[in-house]
Amino acid sequence: MRSFDVLIVGGGPGGSSCAWKLRGSGLRVGVLDRATFPRDKVCAGWITPQVVEELELDLEEYAKTSTCQPFHGFRVGALGGEDVAVDYGAPVSFGIRRCEFDAHLLRRSGAELILGESVRSVRSTEGGWVVNDSLRASLLVGAGGHFCPVVRLLHPAPADPGVVVAAQEVEFPLDSRAAAACTVRPELPELYFMDDLRGYGWAVRKGAFLNVGLGRQDSHDLGAHVGRFLDFLHARGGLPPGSPRKLRGHAYLLYGLSPRPLVRDHLLLVGDAAGLADPRSGEGIRPAIESGLLAASVVLRAKGRYGWSDLMPYETAMVGRFGRRDARAVSALSALVPAALRPRIARWALASRFVAKHVILDRWFLHRDLAPLPAT
Ligand SMILES: Cc1cc2nc3c(=O)[nH]c(=O)nc-3n(C[C@H](O)[C@H](O)[C@H](O)COP(=O)(O)OP(=O)(O)OC[C@H]3O[C@@H](n4cnc5c(N)ncnc54)[C@H](O)[C@@H]3O)c2cc1C
Structure with missing residues (x-):
């Protein structure tokens, strides 16, 4: 049996960012993913500059081996109608390929990687969880995307899955x-x-x-x-x-329109597993990364205690960053x-x-x- 302080299920941007933030903390951190990396992810691969700074990414260095396309603006229009080009004259965001980006983030996360292994079983034990009868964890982080198997430990399939x-x-x-x-x-x-x-x-x-x-x-x-x-x-x-x-x-699910809770004893959800994509743009990479970083900050402060009340600051931090998790807070134009x-x-x-x-x-x-x- 291998034992971890923190076992993260899913090595996408949410999981790898959480692991990266925990590097050097003295905690034993593992990332379990059913895929071997590099793996692809269905995605347009557009990222906003906030994540570049948050993850201390050196894009010049990254671009030496991987695709990194600066975007100076966007052409925006109605399908079949008129459109306008908005050019800011300097990079305002970037295009990456997920097969490269995700592998890069996971590689530098510093976590022990358990790749090519799916979650087959999760058992609750005294003070944590046992995954696949072989991996023990005091804290489980569900970062396995929209269909993350950890979600059902927290939230049995609801009648209404949200939007x-x-x-x-x-x-x-x-x-x-x-x-x-x-x-x-x-x-x-x-x-x-x-x-x-x-x-x-x-x-x-x-x-x-x-x-x-x-x-x-x-x-x-x-x-x-x-x-x-x-x-x-x-x-x-x-x-x-x-x-x-x-x-x-x-x-994927949209923040504010997803019914999934974020926290339970010895368990946190980040990224698409929690349903965090921006309700107006559908951007999911930044919310996944930021939730992973916020979760890690709470874990560091929890000092080995992972009960519900020790982990609740994560939910508070998420509300602070993304607003109230409440459908009424979503002001999409389509609703107005x-x-x-x-x-x-x-x-x-x-x-x-x-x-x-x-x-x-x-x-x-x-x-x-x-x-x-x-x-x-
Ligand atoms: C068509 C499309 C286009 C998109 N375009 C953009 C975009 O341009 N910009 C943007 O910001 N967002 C975009 N998104 C959303 C974005 O892709 C997601 O929000 C983002 O990937 C979420 O990251 P994550 O780390 O939470 O999950 P993921 O990236 O989905 O990673 C989850 C990981 O968990 C692993 N996993 C899953 N199940 C198991 C299991 N049972 N056992 C072990 N491991 C498991 C998977 O192999 C995967 O590596 C797009 C989404 C779609 C569908």
């Missing part, structure tokens, strides 16, 4: 001809919102790769929505002829505008440079006024 975002993407290399033909500029990814404001499609170039996809707060007819978006993109030159049209899908008026208002608003820059980009997507989490 589940269904999203699909495909990422593929562009040969030199396709790269020259593609109208999407590498430094200016494109976002096209749907008339009902319940989702958007994207086209993101990252070095030699193009990632296209679409996410919606409603999985009904997702394939048809994706098909229409690909046709639209193709017609405007954003999807070169011969590009793959078979996309991979995944799901009556359904019948949405298409007209969406097209008008999305064609406005002011709305695109100051509301959609500055506030919803880039959180320009949000400082990175302090290192302490």
Whole structure:
């Protein structure tokens, strides 16, 4: 039996960031993942600058071996309507490939890695848990993404799972001809919102790769929505002829609309396991990383005591960072505008440079006024 102070299930950005923050603490930290790394993750791979600072990432160094595409802004519009380009003239966020980024974060986390092993069983014991009858842990951190097996220890499958975002993407290399033909500029990814404001499609170039996809707060007819978006993109030159049209899908929950609790005795949830994606942009990497870092800070302060009351400061810290975990706190435009008026208002608003820059980009997507989490 191997014993850990902290066993993290899931080596994505949430789990690896938690482990990284615990490095050098004297705690024995393990990360268990069913995949071996590098592994891919269905994702557009767009990250905001806060995480670069929070994780002390040296992007210049990173870019020597991995794709790291600076984004100077975005082209924003309504699907089939007008669009505007907002260029900040300097990098405001970055495009990475998850197969590289996640492996990099996990490698430098300093944790003992148990890879290629799925969670088969979790048993509660005096003072902790036993996983797969072979790994003992005083504290279990559920960081296994939307379908994390640790979630059900905390929250049996609810009748109402909350608002589940269904999203699909495909990422593929562009040969030199396709790269020259593609109208999407590498430094200016494109976002096209749907008339009902319940989702958007994207086209993101990252070095030699193009990632296209679409996410919606409603999985009904997702394939048809994706098909229409690909046709639209193709017609405007954003999807070169011969590009793959078979996309991979995944799901996630939005912060404020997820019913999953965060804490129980000897157990914490971070990232998609907790359902933390931003309700307006769908950004999930920063919330996963920040929740992992906040969880680790609470673990460090708990000094080996992992009862419910010792871990509750994590929930308080999360509310401090992300706001009250309450559906009423979510002010998505789709909830504010009556359904019948949405298409007209969406097209008008999305064609406005002011709305695109100051509301959609500055506030919803880039959180320009949000400082990175302090290192302490
Ligand atoms: C199509 C799509 C596009 C997206 N685009 C973006 C984007 O551009 N930017 C952004 O910020 N967010 C994006 N997101 C959301 C983002 O991908 C997630 O929020 C983020 O990956 C969450 O990180 P995580 O560490 O919580 O979980 P994950 O990255 O999902 O990692 C979970 C890990 O747990 C492991 N695991 C799962 N089950 C088990 C098990 N039973 N046993 C052991 N290990 C297990 C998995 O192998 C995986 O390595 C997108 C999501 C989708 C679906």
